[in-house]
Amino acid sequence: MSSKLEIQWTPIPNKFITWGSEICLYEVHQDRDNVFQSIKLSSTTSANLLATNTNHHYVKCLDIYPKSDADLLLAVGLSNGRISLSTFGPTEYDSLGLPGKELVPRHARQCNTVCWNTIETSWVAAGLDKYRSDNSVLIWDITKSSQNNDNSSGRLAVNTMAPAVELAKPIAEFGVSETAHSMAWFSSNSKLIAVGMNLKNIKFVDIRDPNKITNSTLTKAVFGVCMDPNDDRHLASFFENNIYVWDTRNFEKPILTLHHNKPVIKIAWCPTKYNLLGSLQKESSVINLYDIQHTVIGNEEVEPSVLERDVAPGSPHNIMSFSWHNTDENRFLTIALSGTITDYTVFDRITLNWAPTSNVVWTYGRKTMKYINDYPLQDISTKIKQRALAGYGLKAEIYKNGEIVDNEMLSNVWNWLYLSGKLVEDGLLNGTQCKHPGVQAVLKLDPSNNKSDHYSLLWSDLGNKNCQGVVRIFKHEDRDKALHLCSWHFERDSNKLTQFLEQLEKEQAYTRAAAIAVFNLKIRLAIDILSRAPENVSFGSSLNVMAMALAGFTDDKSSVWKQFCSTAKQKLSDPYLKAIFSFLTTENYNYESVLNESGVTVDDRVAFACMFLPDNRLHDYLKRLSDKLIEEGNLDGLLLTGTNQDGIRLLQRYLDATGDIQSTALIAVRAFPVEMFSETIKEWISSYRNLLDTWQLWNERAHFDIMLSTYWPADTAPQQVYVSCNFCGKSISAYMYGLTRGRGPFPRISGTANKLKMSSCPNCRKPLPRCAICLMHMGTTTGSGSGGDSNKIIEFPNWFTWCQTCRHGGHVSHMTHWFDEHSECPVTACTCKCFSVDSVSNAIIK
Template identity: 90%
Template sequence: MYDETFKSCFTKGTVALFFVADLRTVDDAELPGVLRNIYPKSDTDLLLAVGLSNGRIALSTFGPTEYDALGLTGKELVPRHARQCNAVCWNTIETSWVAAGLDKYRADNSVLIWDITKSSPNNENNNSGRLAVNTMAPGVELAKPIAEFGVSETAHSMAWFSSNSKIIAVGMNLKNIKFVDIRDPNKITNSTLTKAVFGLSVDPNDDRHLASFFENNIYVWDTRNFEKPILTLHQNKPVIKIAWCPTKYNLLGALQKDSSVINLYDIQHTVIGNEEVEPSVLERDVAPGSPHNIMSFSWHNSDENRFLTIALSGTITDYTVFDRITLNWAPTSNVVWTYGRKTMKYINDCPLQDISTKIRQRALAGYGLKAELYKNGEMVDNEMLSNVWNWLFLSGKLVDDGTLTGTQCKHPGVQAVLRIDPSNSKSELYSLLWSDLGNKNCQGVVRIFKHDDRDKALYLCSWHFERDSNQLTQFLEQLEKEQAYTRAAAIAVFNLKIRLAIDILSRAQESGSHSLALNVVAMALAGFTDDKNSVWKQFCTTARHKLSDPYLKVIFSFLTAENYNFESVLNENGVTVDDRVAFACMFLPDNRLHDYLKKLSDKLIEEGNLDGLLLTGTNQDGIRLLQKYLDATGDIQSTVLIAVRAFPVETFAETIKDWISSYRNLLDTWQLWNERAHFDIMLSTYWPADKAPQQVYVSCNFCGKSISAYMYGLTRGRGPFSRIGGTANKVKVRFDQPHVPNSIIVSPQMSSCPNCRKPLPRCAICLMPMGTTTGNNAGSDTAKIIEFSNWFTWCQTCRHGGHVSHMTHWFDEHSECPVTACTCKCFSVDSVSNAMIK
């Protein structure tokens, strides 16, 4: 029964070490404790090396195997003197070598290393596969170990190094750990004084680290500095076993006495510069599921994080430790997580429509770079951003055509143009009749205010139209085309055109795109009366709260308002900011107008609502608004583009530069080099004083001094025949532009470094020196850039190259470098070329 149980649990490739208290195939009185260790070369069959209490090593299997024919099954390796076997350890490189650690016996060695392939005369007739214990007759010759050491010492534990088959670490005499080269056992290669000589285990993934324990402490050692442990792990109870996980780096498992859990320590080694700092430890406990105390455990040699445990009750558990999930975000918004050595890409940027994905898509489409500002608004599906770009276009146009005067700002806000001083110039009050309906029930008047500054504000809100002109009609027709029928009806009512509002709502019903509710609203408007005590007013005051459309709400709020209290209109969030501001500019007196605009501006700034730019304009409050918008949305792209295109550089350069740097870094992270270049070009157009510094220089490969700086100075007036170091520069003079008389281009050309005289590289095709500047002086202050085909290019791998046109023609037919002695496949390693081919 026990054989079958172990056979089912010792899976292929597993290296296990069990302390077994009872084996039915062994005499209990003779074997109170047994050590087992699996032959590391085991494939389909298992061969166990069993250390017995009399010091013998017995080779055993679970039944008929391939080892029977080799004479290994039942073979015993017998020491000269019987004593307790404390450790059995196979060599993982020289797989036929097995080491045994024994108790002290007078002048005998305590560490014996055998080669199991060598014959042993003591068990020629024992191939039963049982853990048989043979008593040797006197005078029978024993098999000799291939190496032995440790005279009059006790070996408590041992471990082979996985990278060197000749070195073994042994914990001896309860006082030291020794590294012994079995080729010269008398020579100790390294040692340290310590009582932690038990459970010696070398990290299978890194020979530099090994662990051992003593009583309640686990010690982790570094073989490069073996004087003291690099880490000490204190336990609550005495430790009975430790083992490194062979499938995960730096993971150490530990078992305490009378415990039902396995303690796991993930030891993180950190290197700063060339110095390795003290390691950090992530501790974790796992319960394999047995309610009884665990006696031992063993890691699986190939399956990740898998181990076996055996409990006091004899229950064997196969358990897999589930790793903590590590999430990683790629710059392109892909989410990647790992489990062990398996990696899965699960979420890409298609379903994950966060702000970074939108920024990347907009950057690829050229968002924010259009010359006409309103076209940038057409590239986004965000209504607020679209409104901002349209307003920037409108305000800039109003300033350019002289409609808005007396302001130094390119995009002034309503608060900037509305500078009414009640002490000097008050708004004029006008009373208008409801003449539109032609009905006797509307005998009252509507009070509106006029002022030049109010007119400027209405222009910024797109609301400036005379009552008798076609401007209002055209504006409302445009809204109808956009199917904004209720908004058009509300603006008509605010301009005292109730009949026009009824017509608009009727047309909306005829279009079939709206519900029957609009027809009912139109009928209600047809019965409008300004009598305060009328049934119509009482009914509409109650019914407006049941309407869901914000513009229908404000229509009846306006028509039923008492004492010119329009708070319900001004505070309706569903109405656009420009409509509310325009309404306030028409119907609020000066003092209330300023208070309302200030309150609304503060509210929009705090919310980060870009519609607030209508009020603030491009001033300090506008910068605060952009910062709040950035904090709320993370949209660094729109923040930067609006700031660069609209705000004055001389006032806000320092603040905006931080945003620009962040956006540049974002484009660089995504490797959007072209988009980054287009952004920099746009930036230099609007901020000419903030041109990017030169980042690429031509310098000599020998002396390191700049060649490009010398050639730049040559074309700037140092003279075509000036001398550096007593040597005249060669100058190439050729006629160009035959349609322009007497036009020549003077192009300096060099064949050697002007500083150290070393020859400059030559084009691999035409063999001409690559010494012609790209900026040529044609006798004027304007430099002419030569054609791109005459520029220089080179392979980033082999560093050979030449003129662009020559290299392009060469690689149209070849993939290998044109230099004869070079075998570099330049075209094949070019990622851009490969992408074009695909």
């Protein structure tokens, strides 16, 4: 086997050739069951050998006729300089007499490169070694015979295997006493060819006048000259360890130089992707890819940037050559020193674009783009947008905002804000200056000095004569306030407790209702609640068993019931059932298992602590719980912190954990006092505003600003709509310039002593536009009426008005009178139907 192995895709999409000591033709097919696999190319493709051509020895270069649809015609460059036209067996070219034909130079020397013209497809060019006074670049037209030329071409034999054939004289030749190393035709100009010559320059030659060099540059990078098939303004070549990329319009120096650690042996542009150049280094098992990004600033093209990438087709041996597929995107073949052929597709870097509306689009090859709308994403941004469209956070009755969201924690927060605000309004939480005080704010207990009263209740009070122990309950005015904030405002009122528990039963929260009944020492009521649980509810069948277990309650430490429940409670999955039996089986008033049960809601745990913990332990527990909830960003912690600095810290942690800038901003605006609007809250508000603007939710943004102005009057939006001067662009509003009566001279002020009117720009003094009806310069009064009220709104007839289509207008009173009788613009030669394009034309004030 020759030490040189080459591979090349043919114009027929599923066929390729390899050549070294012989030329082989293969056909590629997708793997299928029960199909013979000759050569495995990849996990999905294989190849079968179709034909072998052994007629040529010492092949130096080869190119395939570019218009081959069914049969292949090869131009084979040999070591003696001849170009042999060859095929694989009988073809359509036989009738043209092309197979076996040879194109022979005057003097024998090695052929370095052969190249078909992709436009004038009958032209083939050959680049030869140097020979004294002979040309090194010869271009033939294979359709012309020697009868049309002089006898200087001679009678030449094709080869030892075929009879003599008369050959045509080259249609062009140049490069006297030079060596042609490589060449490439321009893809948009069939007469122009680039040739790397003599190890010192690259020349552009127009074959219509080959003695005149169109353009050239001095460089040793004369090897592998190849034109970008998608843009022949760019050309690449290499020398030793460097690849050079040239701009054919400015050919003095390369626009890009790519350095390698090893000598380069081949380069090739990808025909299916713009500006993608592949290269192969000597003794390498990877293909180097360069995605060249050309950048234009103004009218000038700056130095391109390059995205480099290496791909390993999978062969452990050194790669000898590679070839890009002509039509399949980013697909190439490689051939290794061992003869292994690999079919490889380069997966593109995904160009991902995320629209402000949360729609995602990305490239999928050259011709396809894939798209995902925001529906399947369902991330926090999608939820924020859906909630904004539903008016979330803007409901006048604050608890209704919780009905919009499908998040239990957010729903609980809005309900608690409504409850705490109502308690403050009703005067039940007197002594606090906060609109929404937390438990820590109303519970002003000194941990070092127990002020709470405690009561010991006998279990016998529960109607069980076998219970001799007591239950210790703590009472204090501040504890009662805290219980109100937790919705446990029963105050030993059985009717309120019953109503609360009935509501929980309607919500099918049977275990929670039973637990609250037990905590309020109503065991019989808890048994009834569990017994009423229907079978179709979760734990329905087992809740009746729990009711029976609860009916056997006794506080006797040695009783079987207590011993069994102490052990069995850990196997319960429902947190409220676990809390019930932990409470009933506790010893020495140790309620840690109830207080630390995370499945029990925060308000229930806090209310339980307010009933059963002494002052010092209550203070410590609430502090620990508050710190934990703040750290987690759990908004249930607002029950403890209220709307203070700890509440701001809690909101920030919630924002960090969820990204829900909407709820963070809305809760801050609706619940926190204005004096606490720090830079942090202002930043939340600004971010939410910008988000609504990004989504172009203008109405929602306006409603938010209106709501904000009611809670934060100091944040008055600046004037955003005003009449500006055509010349300088500044506002002509007299109010903005402080224009009042008696303030001194002002440009072009006219009117009576009681009503000032300006008709020119107060900044540049240019006259204002004329009214289309009265032809007087338009102007507006300052608002200073006869009564001296400078804040009086000017009369509507004196306002400016203009058509949003043709931009013509005048005084409101004049324009209103005109359009009472006409629909067309009053300006001569303007055909705008101003009145008909006005969507509120029927509402014009008369």
